[in-house]
Amino acid sequence: MPTRKLLLYFSKCETEKPIVYRLVKDYNLMINIFRAKVTPDEEGYLVLDVAGTDEDINNGLEYVKSFGVTVNETLKGVRWDSVKCTSCGNCIPRCPTGALYYPDKHALKVDFDPTQCIECLNCIKNCPFDACRSLF
Ligand code: SF4
Numbered sequence: 001m002p003t004r005k006l007l008l009y010f011s012k013c014e015t016e017k018p019i020v021y022r023l024v025k026d027y028n029l030m031i032n033i034f035r036a037k038v039t040p041d042e043e044g045y046l047v048l049d050v051a052g053t054d055e056d057i058n059n060g061l062e063y064v065k066s067f068g069v070t071v072n073e074t075l076k077g078v079r080w081d082s083v084k085c086t087s088c089g090n091c092i093p094r095c096p097t098g099a100l101y102y103p104d105k106h107a108l109k110v111d112f113d114p115t116q117c118i119e120c121l122n123c124i125k126n127c128p129f130d131a132c133r134s135l136f
């Protein structure tokens with residue numbers, strides 16, 4: 001039976017919806033939750049395995065997306081805030097993969113490539129401006 005590992009990220013207005021219950025009951029899915037942060041009046045996330053037929057999984061994901069839940073299959077929990085980032089460069093030598101980098105070495109404006117991020121969390125520990133954070 002197909003199994004997919006997913007991160008569901010939802011805004012604070014959706015945190016009290018019985019998402020997992022509905023996925024099990026209405027879409028015949030088996031759910032294994034690895035990590036969760038669900039606090040009333042705050043944004044939250046679930047990291048889970050979803051097992052079922054492809055059709056049931058896809059229908060279940062359409063259901064959760066229909067009320068604004070972000071479904072992330074890459075499980076990259078690190079977020080970079082381009083507004084908070086001052087391009088101070090403190091994180092650049094500490095990022096082992098170049099996920100935080102200077103696209104233009106002359107402009108010295110930092111950018112973030114989430115596909116390169118291995119979630120080592122170095123940038124979070126070393127950012128003086130709180131521009132990096134983890135969903136986990
Ligand atoms: S340490 Fe923080 S503020 Fe400085 S460049 Fe990196 S992400 Fe931007």
Ligand code: SF4
Nearest residue numbers: 095117118120121123
């Ligand atoms: S978590 Fe690690 S790999 Fe990802 S951007 Fe930060 S320092 Fe780079």
